[in-house]
Amino acid sequence: MGQPEEDEDALSTNYEPPTFKLYKRRWFILFVLSLLQCSNAMIWISYASIADLSATFYHTSVDVVNYLAMVYMVASVVFGMVSAFILDHLGLRAGIIAGAWLNFVGAAIKLLSAYPGVIPPDTLIVVTFIGQSIAAIAQPYNMFATTKLAALWFPEEHRALANTIASMANPLGILVGSLLSPGIVRPTENDAVLAREFQTLLAVNCGPAGLAAVLALVVVTSSKPRTPPSASAGEESMSFVAGLKQIVRIKDYWMVVACCGAGIALYTAITTLLQQMLCPYGYSDTFAGICSAVNIGAGLAGAGITGALADKTKKFEEICKIFFTCAIICIAAFTIVIRYSHQEALVAVTVGAFGFFGFGLYPLCLELGVEVTYPVAEATSSALIIISGQIQSIIYLLVMQSTAVNIPNATCSGNVAAQDFIYSNVFFISMAFLAAAAFIIFFKASYKRMRAEQEAAAERILDFNSSDNPATNSGTN
Numbered sequence: 001m002g003q004p005e006e007d008e009d010a011l012s013t014n015y016e017p018p019t020f021k022l023y024k025r026r027w028f029i030l031f032v033l034s035l036l037q038c039s040n041a042m043i044w045i046s047y048a049s050i051a052d053l054s055a056t057f058y059h060t061s062v063d064v065v066n067y068l069a070m071v072y073m074v075a076s077v078v079f080g081m082v083s084a085f086i087l088d089h090l091g092l093r094a095g096i097i098a099g100a101w102l103n104f105v106g107a108a109i110k111l112l113s114a115y116p117g118v119i120p121p122d123t124l125i126v127v128t129f130i131g132q133s134i135a136a137i138a139q140p141y142n143m144f145a146t147t148k149l150a151a152l153w154f155p156e157e158h159r160a161l162a163n164t165i166a167s168m169a170n171p172l173g174i175l176v177g178s179l180l181s182p183g184i185v186r187p188t189e190n191d192a193v194l195a196r197e198f199q200t201l202l203a204v205n206c207g208p209a210g211l212a213a214v215l216a217l218v219v220v221t222s223s224k225p226r227t228p229p230s231a232s233a234g235e236e237s238m239s240f241v242a243g244l245k246q247i248v249r250i251k252d253y254w255m256v257v258a259c260c261g262a263g264i265a266l267y268t269a270i271t272t273l274l275q276q277m278l279c280p281y282g283y284s285d286t287f288a289g290i291c292s293a294v295n296i297g298a299g300l301a302g303a304g305i306t307g308a309l310a311d312k313t314k315k316f317e318e319i320c321k322i323f324f325t326c327a328i329i330c331i332a333a334f335t336i337v338i339r340y341s342h343q344e345a346l347v348a349v350t351v352g353a354f355g356f357f358g359f360g361l362y363p364l365c366l367e368l369g370v371e372v373t374y375p376v377a378e379a380t381s382s383a384l385i386i387i388s389g390q391i392q393s394i395i396y397l398l399v400m401q402s403t404a405v406n407i408p409n410a411t412c413s414g415n416v417a418a419q420d421f422i423y424s425n426v427f428f429i430s431m432a433f434l435a436a437a438a439f440i441i442f443f444k445a446s447y448k449r450m451r452a453e454q455e456a457a458a459e460r461i462l463d464f465n466s467s468d469n470p471a472t473n474s475g476t477n
Contacts, residue, residue: 020234021227025219026153030162032215033096033149034169037142039208040103041173042180043110043135044072046205049275049289050181052412057194058113058125062276063401068132069272070397073390075136076143080390083140084383088240091223092148095379099141100216106135107202107209114198135209143170143386147366147378152224152233156453157311159230160367164307167363171296171355174271178292180204182285231456232449237377244380252372253381255443257388260365262435263324264389266331267358269396269428270295274351276404277421279412282341291351298352299359306360316368317445320361327357328429328436335425374449396431400424 047054051065058065087095109131113124146166154162184204185197228234238246247253270277275288306323310316334350337343369381403423410418 020155020229020231021225022155022229023153023225026149026162026225026229028219029096029149029153030166032100032212032219033142033145033166035208035215036096036100036103036138036212037146037166037169038173038176039107039205039212040099040135040139040142041170042177042205042208043103043107043132044069044139045174045177045271046110046181046201048181048272049178049292050185050285051275052279052285053185053187053194057198058128059121060125064125066272066397066401068129069268070394071129071132072136072139073268073393073397075133076140076390077387077394079137080140080144080383080387084144084377084379085240087141087144087148087379088237088243088377092145092152093220093223095141095145095148096220097216099138099145100213102138102141103135104206104209104213106131106133106138107206109134111199111202111206114195114202116195140383140386143167144379144382146363147370147382150367151370151378153229155229156232156450160310160316160363161307163367164303164363167366168300168303168359171299171359175293175296175300177205178289178296182289187285231453232374235375235452237375240377240380243373243376246376247373247381247384250373252444252446253369255439256365256369256372257385259324259435259439259443260361260368260385261388261392262431263327263358263361263365264386265392265396266428266432266435267362268389268393269400270331270351270354272397273400273421273424276412276419277425278338278347280407280410280418280420281338283338283344283347285412287344291348294348294352295355296359297355299355302356302358302360303363306364310364310367314447314450316364316371316447317443320364320368321440321443323357323360323364324436324439327354327361328432330354330357331432332429335429339422368445371447371449372445374452396428399427403427 047065047068051062054065054068055062083095083099086098110128111131112119113128113131116124119127146163149166150159150162181201184201185194188194188197224233237243271292274292275285278288278291279285302323306319309319313319330350330353334347334354337346337350340346365385366382369385370378373381400421401424404419404421405423407418407420412418
C-alpha cells in the first residue's frame with residue numbers, strides 16, 4: 001500500500017482544521033485507467049471497420065468476425081460480477097492491475113494470430129479468438145472501476161467529470177481503432193502484403209496495452225487516499241453480498257439498468273455493424289472509419305458538456321432524459337439517410353449527432369446508478385448496468401445479423417456478400433424508442449448520495465459552531 005502525497009501537495013476543502021484532502025496523484029491514476037480503457041477498446045474494435053478483409057485474411061465469414069466483437073459482451077456477462085467482487089472486496093488497485101495485465105496478454109496473443117508462418121493458417125482464427133477473449137475478460141475491470149475511482153479520489157464537484165473522462169477513454173479507443181484499421185489494412189490480392197498489414201495493426205494495438213500494464217504497477221500504489229476527498233468517500237460501502245440484496249429492492253435502479261443498458265446496446269450494435277450497414281449503398285471502408293471518428297469525436301464533446309453540466313447543476317435525471325430523446329431522433333434519421341447513395345455529408349452529420357447525444361448519457365447513467373443505490377459499492381451498481389448493456393448487445397447483434405438479407409450480385413471489399421439491414425433497422429429503432437419512452441416516463445431519481453453528503457455537511461457546520469460557542473460547552477449550576 002503506497003503512501004499518499006505529502007500535505008503540501010494536498011488541497012483542503014472548506015473547513016479548518018481540514019477534514020478532506022485532494023491529492024495530485026488522483027490525476028495520474030485517472031490517466032492510467034483512461035489509457036487502459038482506450039487500449040482495451042482499440043483491441044475490441046480492431047476488426048469491425050475491416051470486417052470483410054478480416055474474413056478474407058482469417059479464412060472465415062463476416063459473421064464469425066462479428067462474433068469476435070460479441071466475445072466482449074459474453075465475457076462481461078460471464079465474468080462481470082467476479083470483476084465487481086474483486087474491485088469492491090480487494091480494492092481499486094487490484095482491479096486495475098488485473099484488468100491491465102489481462103488486456104496486455106490478450107493483445108499479445110492476438111498479435112501472434114497475424115503470423116501464418118508461425119501459427120498454422122487454419123488455426124489463426126482460433127488464436128485470435130483466444131486473444132480477444134482474454135482481452136474481453138479485462139473489460140469489466142476497466143469499465144466498473146470508473147465510478148469507484150471518481151468516488152474514492154475526487155470531490156463531489158468533480159466526480160461526474162472524472163467519471164466522464166475515464167468512461168470516454170473507451171470511445172476514444174474506438175475512434176483510434178476505427179481509423180487505424182482501414183488506414184493500415186487496405187484491400188489487396190497479395191496474401192503476404194495483407195499479413196504484414198495485419199501484423200502492423202495488431203502490433204500497434206499491443207503498444208498502449210503494454211504501457212498501461214507497466215503504469216498500473218508503478219502508478220496505482222493504493223486503492224484509496226489516506227484522507228478522503230468527500231463525506232461519502234469516507235464512509236464504508238456495503239459488502240458485496242449485502243449490496244446485491246439492497247439493489248434488488250430499488251425500483252429506480254432497475255429502470256436505469258434496463259434503459260441505460262439498452263442505450264449501451266444500441267451504440268454497440270451501430271459500432272459493430274456500421275461498415276456492413278454502409279457498404280451496400282456504395283460507401284467505402286475508409287468512409288465507415290471516418291463516420292466512426294465523427295461519431296466518437298462528437299460524442300467526446302457531448303460527454304464533456306454533460307459532465308460539466310451535471311457537476312454544476314446536479315440535474316442528472318433531466319440531462320439524461322433530454323439527451324436520450326435527442327439521441328433516438330438522430331439515430332432514426334441516420335438509418336434513413338444511409339439508404340441513399342452519395343449522401344456522405346448527411347450520413348456524417350446524423351451519425352455525429354447520435355454520438356454527441358448518445359455518448360453524453362453513458363457516464364451520467366453510471367453516476368445515476370451510484371446515486372440511487374448509495375451506500376452500495378460503486379463497482380457493484382455500475383456492473384449490473386454494464387452487464388445489462390452487454391446482454392442486450394448480444395441480443396441486438398444476433399437479431400440484426402439474422403434479419404439482414406443478402407443482396408444479389410452485390411459484394412463489399414474482399415468479395416464478401418453485401419447485406420441489406422432494413423429489417424434489422426426496424427427492430428433497432430423500435431427498441432430504441434421503447435427504451436427512451438420508458439426511461440422518460442417512469443424514471444424518477446432519488447439522489448441518496450448527494451442527500452447523505454448534504455446531511456454530513458450540515459452536521460459539520462453544527463459541530464463547528466458548537467465548538468466555537470463557549471455557552472454550549474459550559475454547564476449550568
